[in-house]
Amino acid sequence: MVLSAAGQHLLRVSRPGAWGQHLLRVSRPGAWGHHLLRVSRPGAWGQHLLRGIGSVSTTAKGFQEKEIREKLQAFPGGSIDLVKQESGIAVLTVNNPARMNAFSGSMMVELEERVSQLEEWTEGKGLIVQGAAGTFCSGSDLNAVRAISNPQDGMKMCMFMQNVLTRLLRLPLLSVALVEGSALGGGAELTTACDFRLMVPGGMIRFVHKHMGLVPGWGGAARLVRIVGSQNALKMLGGALKVDPEMGLQIGLADGVLEGSLDGSGANALLEAEQWLGCYTTGPASVIRAIKNVVVSGRELPLEVALRTERDVFGTVWGGPANLQALASKAKHK
Numbered sequence: 588m589v590l591s592a593a594g595q596h597l598l599r600v601s602r603p604g605a606w607g608q609h610l611l612r613v614s615r616p617g618a619w620g621h622h623l624l625r626v627s628r629p630g631a632w633g634q635h636l637l638r639g640i641g642s643v644s645t646t647a648k649g650f651q652e653k654e655i656r657e658k659l660q661a662f663p664g665g666s667i668d669l670v671k672q673e674s675g676i677a678v679l680t681v682n683n684p685a686r687m688n689a690f691s692g693s694m695m696v697e698l699e700e701r702v703s704q705l706e707e708w709t710e711g712k713g714l715i716v717q718g719a720a721g722t723f724c725s726g727s728d729l730n731a732v733r734a735i736s737n738p739q740d741g742m743k744m745c746m747f748m749q750n751v752l753t754r755l756l757r758l759p760l761l762s763v764a765l766v767e768g769s770a771l772g773g774g775a776e777l778t779t780a781c782d783f784r785l786m787v788p789g790g791m792i793r794f795v796h797k798h799m800g801l802v803p804g805w806g807g808a809a810r811l812v813r814i815v816g817s818q819n820a821l822k823m824l825g826g827a828l829k830v831d832p833e834m835g836l837q838i839g840l841a842d843g844v845l846e847g848s849l850d851g852s853g854a855n856a857l858l859e860a861e862q863w864l865g866c867y868t869t870g871p872a873s874v875i876r877a878i879k880n881v882v883v884s885g886r887e888l889p890l891e892v893a894l895r896t897e898r899d900v901f902g903t904v905w906g907g908p909a910n911l912q913a914l915a916s917k918a919k920h921k
C-alpha cells in the first residue's frame with residue numbers, strides 16, 4: 588500500500604525522532620510534549636483502542652491530575668448531565684444556562700467523570716452532545732479564566748481538557764455535536780471532539796480565541812485542521828469567522844443541517860439528531876463499536892499500527908453472533 592504525503596507526514600510527526608523532537612524544541616519542552624511522543628508508541632495505543640479507553644495524559648510525567656482537579660473544583664457552577672438511553676444513544680448536556688453554558692471548573696471535572704462513565708458503557712453505540720436551553724456552549728467560564736490567568740495554571744487546565752476531549756473523541760461511540768445557538772471558543776473546540784456536527788438554522792460555530800488574545804488550547808486546532816484542512820482552519824481562526832450552517836456544510840465542518848422547529852426554536856432538534864444518528868448506529872453494539880475503533884485507529888495511528896489494530900478489532904467480530912447470524916440468513920446486499 589502506498590502512503591500518501593499526508594500519511595508520511597503523520598508518521599514523521601508521531602515518530603519520537605526528528606519531527607517530534609523539533610516540535611518539543613520549538614514549543615516549551617513540558618510534560619505534555621513528552622507525552623505526545625509517548626502516545627504515539629504503537630503497543631500501548633492499539634491496546635487502548637481495543638479496551639475502548641483512550642486515556643492520554645494521565646500517565647504523562649509531571650501531569651498531576653489530582654492537583655488540577657482540586658484547582659478546577661474551586662470554580663463551581665452548572666453541571667454536565669448524562670442520560671444513557673436503551674436505544675444505545677446517550678445524551679450529554681452542557682448545562683449552565685445563566686452563563687450561556689460556559690464551562691466552570693467543576694463542569695470540566697464533571698465532564699471527565701461522564702467520559703469515564705461512557706468508557707465503561709459497553710452497550711453504548713452513539714452519543715449526542717448538546718447545550719441546555721437552546722444554545723451550545725460559550726467556552727471557558729470567563730470568571731474562572733480571569734482567576735487562573737497565569738500561564739502555568741492555564742496550561743494545566745488546557746492539559747486536563749485536552750485529555751478529556753481526546754478521550755471523548757476516542758469513545759467507541761459514534762458521536763454528534765448538536766449545535767443550536769452559539770458554540771464559541773472552547774465550545775467550538777468541544778464540537779470538534781465529536782465525530783459529527785449537526786447544526787440547527789441560526790446556529791453558529793466560532794473560534795473567537797483570537798479576539799481573546801488566545802489560540803485554541805483544548806485540542807481544537809489540531810482536530811479542526813483534520814476536519815476542514817489547514818487553509819480553512821487558518822481562515823476560521825485568523826478571522827474568528829462565524830460559521831453558520833451553510834458555510835459549515837460548504838467547508839465540511841457540518842455534517843448536516845436540521846430543520847429545527849417551525850418557530851425556529853429548535854425544540855425538535857434532539858429528536859432529529861437522534862434520527863440522523865440512528866442511520867449509523869442501527870445494528871449490534873459490538874459491530875458499531877468496532878467500526879468506530881477501526882476508524883479512530885486509521886485516523887490517529889501510523890499505518891502499520893493501524894493495520895495491526897484493524898486486524899485485532901476484526902478478530903473481535905469475526906465469528907461473533909452478528910457475523911454468524913448474517914451468514915446463516917444468507918444475506919443479500921441488493
Ligand SMILES: CCCC(=O)SCCNC(=O)CCNC(=O)[C@H](O)C(C)(C)COP(=O)(O)OP(=O)(O)OC[C@H]1O[C@@H](n2cnc3c(N)ncnc32)[C@H](O)[C@@H]1OP(=O)(O)O
Pocket residue numbers: 685686687689725726727728729730732769771772773774795796799801802803804805
Ligand atoms: C481554551 C478556551 C478558550 C475560551 O473558551 S475563552 C471564552 C470564549 N467565550 C467568550 O468569550 C464568550 C463571551 N460571551 C459572549 O460573547 C456573549 O455573552 C454571548 C455568548 C455571545 C451571548 O451574548 P448574549 O446573548 O447577548 O447574552 P449575554 O452576553 O448577556 O450573556 C448572558 C450571560 O452569560 C454570561 N456569559 C456568556 N458567556 C460567558 C462565559 N464564557 N463565561 C462566563 N459568563 C458568560 C454573560 O456574562 C451574561 O451574564 P450576566 O447576565 O451578565 O450575569
